[in-house]
Amino acid sequence: MSQSINIAVIGATSNVGEALVELLEEREFPVKDLHLLASSESAGQSLSFRGRQVRVRSLDAFDFTQVQLAFFAAGSEVTRAHHERVVAAGCSVIDLSAALPLEQAPCVLPELGAEGLPALTTPWRVSAPTPSAVACALVLATLSPVLRPEQLQVTAMLSISTLGRSGVQELARQTAELLNGRPLEPKTVDRQIAFNLLAQVGEVDDQGHAQLEKRLAAEIQQLLSLPELPVAATCALVPVFFGDSLALGVYADSAIDISAVQQLLEVAQGIELVEAGDYPTAVGDAVGQDQVYVGRVRRGVSDPRQLNLWIASDNVRKGAALNAVQIAELLIKHYL
Amino acid sequence: MSQSINIAVIGATSNVGEALVELLEEREFPVKDLHLLASSESAGQSLSFRGRQVRVRSLDAFDFTQVQLAFFAAGSEVTRAHHERVVAAGCSVIDLSAALPLEQAPCVLPELGAEGLPALTTPWRVSAPTPSAVACALVLATLSPVLRPEQLQVTAMLSISTLGRSGVQELARQTAELLNGRPLEPKTVDRQIAFNLLAQVGEVDDQGHAQLEKRLAAEIQQLLSLPELPVAATCALVPVFFGDSLALGVYADSAIDISAVQQLLEVAQGIELVEAGDYPTAVGDAVGQDQVYVGRVRRGVSDPRQLNLWIASDNVRKGAALNAVQIAELLIKHYL
Incomplete structure (x- = not known):
């Protein structure tokens, strides 16, 4: 697998966000620094990652130039409000909120492997399909x-x-x-x-x-x-x-x-x-x-x-969080 | 509407049986005598009909020559065990248990009116369709x-x-x-x-x-x-x-x-x-x-x-009981 990268999880305190953090650890995803982000109301909470507590910080003030990949696991309005700025900072995006049009952020099914991947240029936007899809x-x-x-x-x-x-x-x-x-x-x-x-x-x-x-x-x-x-x-x-x-x-x-x-x-x-x-x-x-x-x-x-x-x-694990981590595992081999 | 007839409700203590009895009263169905029947375990209970309590009797010993129409609202095994004897006694049958083959007991949708009726000879067997149908x-x-x-x-x-x-x-x-x-x-x-x-x-x-x-x-x-x-x-x-x-x-x-x-x-x-x-x-x-x-x-x-x-x-009322009473209302005009 590729070298470790810096990751941001946006909506870290949601069901899916928490499952994402668990799975990044469980699957030994090559995370260098993990940044947990949420609305200012949820900031201040913390989640366990690799044996230490990581504090959830406010999304609004976060500088995305320091991360290579951001998972959007908050509501679709959060993705719509922030994805442009994230990508402008050079950070790629996996959107779990179904906020972005499929033409802009194609969806990926990891089981299809590399052949199933759309053509992407870094920083890219990809949609994690909805759980039913x-x-x-x-x-x-x-x-x-x-x-x-x-x-x-x-x-x-x-x-x-x-x-x-x-x-x-x-x-x-x-x-x-x-x-x-x-x-x-x-x-x-x-x-x-x-x-x-x-x-x-x-x-x-x-x-x-x-x-x-x-x-x-x-x-x-x-x-x-x-x-x-x-x-x-x-x-x-x-x-x-x-x-x-x-x-x-x-x-x-x-x-x-x-x-x-x-x-x-x-x-x-x-x-x-x-x-x-x-x-x-x-x-x-x-x-x-x-x-x-x-x-x-x-x-x-x-x-x-x-x-x-x-x-x-x-719907939370395979449908959303696991699937998104599997997408990330596939994409970092090819596009990060 | 036709003259009053004697009615039997088999499975009178089931959800659907009770709803049938309520609807026969509510819709002023031309009931002369109402006979409530069930397994011997349920016999002895009673249900209210037109202001008086009607005792539930055992199906096994009941003589069907005294009734013109029987509703089967118990399990399908009860219908299969008893319908032959009921019809042999000259009593027509509306089966709510989906026990009888549709060739033997065609199903009726009352909203289709008289044109929707199959050709029947008294005593007949008719299926009340399952609620989803x-x-x-x-x-x-x-x-x-x-x-x-x-x-x-x-x-x-x-x-x-x-x-x-x-x-x-x-x-x-x-x-x-x-x-x-x-x-x-x-x-x-x-x-x-x-x-x-x-x-x-x-x-x-x-x-x-x-x-x-x-x-x-x-x-x-x-x-x-x-x-x-x-x-x-x-x-x-x-x-x-x-x-x-x-x-x-x-x-x-x-x-x-x-x-x-x-x-x-x-x-x-x-x-x-x-x-x-x-x-x-x-x-x-x-x-x-x-x-x-x-x-x-x-x-x-x-x-x-x-x-x-x-x-x-x-599923209990329109799906089963009401629909069966509507079927009876339609059929007694033509076939009883």
Whole structure:
């Protein structure tokens, strides 16, 4: 691996930020100096890294000329406000907030290896795909030798940690209120999420599509190099703390060889195939794991060109933090 | 309406059985004598009907020559064990347990009216479609003037009451255990359902399809008179007590006129359309209501033949009990 570099983690106190710091240590990423940055409200906290406490400093005053790579793990508005200045200082960016257009910051799936990399010049901007895109693209890239998709239908049942720590607290609070028979007053979300499903994440455009759904579709198209692939995505919030569940329907250009599909999934890097009869769940299998769990692999009842499967994935770890570190591991070999 | 008839409700103490009894009273169904039946364990309980308490009696010893119509609202094994003897006694059957093959007991969607009825001879057997099929078929039948489906993709996120009262108790118990930091021992379901999603309901066949998914597909095909329509269904259990949520993807034979779709949904009987920007939820909207709630109506981002929408429906009331009573109201005019 390359020589050590100076790293900044922006949004270090978020769920994903903390997981990033853990993974940089766990995977022995060649970090020289680690700079933890956050809004001025969160500055002053500290996180453990390689046995010592690193204090979180304010993003606003930080001089990025001293770092080579910055992870943006705060909200998209933070990325939009600061990425220009970071890049102008000569620092490359991995954005986990889906803030930057894919033309400006192409997304990378580390499992595709060096061949999957876009052409970049340092300092570059790269997008870490949204957790659902990571899971879908990983499965479809694995299956590409035997399956060419003509249409995708993704129902993404996202855990409340998609909204960050405040979402997790809100689900816990609402659940406790309800079980104790107290009246419910939604705070972080606009209605009851405990024992309920919310069919929409964020605002929708005038066609009815949420930003997250459009982003998911565009990222899958880019990662698979299938820019014309129709992707119908529905992103909903479910009363689960961590771990996303995806029902993926693929319509292929020819009849699907289900045993070939299963063989590819069985041996694929980053995928754990759960055999028929059993099935994966977010809480029981995926959370805390580096793999994406795939199960319920089956052809359509009446249409052999239809493939359906279920994916359970840790949205914070594999979906975001691990994936971003894997992207960094790949890119520093080639572009830093 | 026809003259009053004698009615039996089998599985009277189940969630759906109780809702049936309430609705027979509420809708002033022409009931002469109401017989409440259940397994011998549940016999002896009583339910209120028209101001008096009706005692639940044992199904085993009951003489069906005294009733004209029996609702089967117990488990499918009860229907399979008893329906022959019920029909042999001259009593017609509405099966809410999805136990009988659709060739033997065709399913009926009351909103389609008399034209939608199969040819029947008394005593007949009719299936009340499963709650998800009711919701999907109602929406697609409404849209049939402007949309001919070529493929359907249904992700049915079913509330735990799909498993009956014991499922509801299990979710409550598991949630309380977890919130109190006690170790979890799953009982009614085989793993953690609190704050988790289960990707499969019941056993799967050697192709990986659950019985409920095949039934859902077959019922939609029959109700829409589209026996060849490919329907890819995924049925999962979600940690919600009551109310199903469905993500429905439709691929049509031509570009979809979204304003025509919205207009039809807006005026349809049995459907409440939630306008773009807002969205329906099971708990907030559908539960306790007679309508199926439809929202997030949108075309594919890149494919104008793709329609996606979200449906929230009360699986006990509209999905099962109300729908069965509506079926009975329609059939007694023609066939009793």
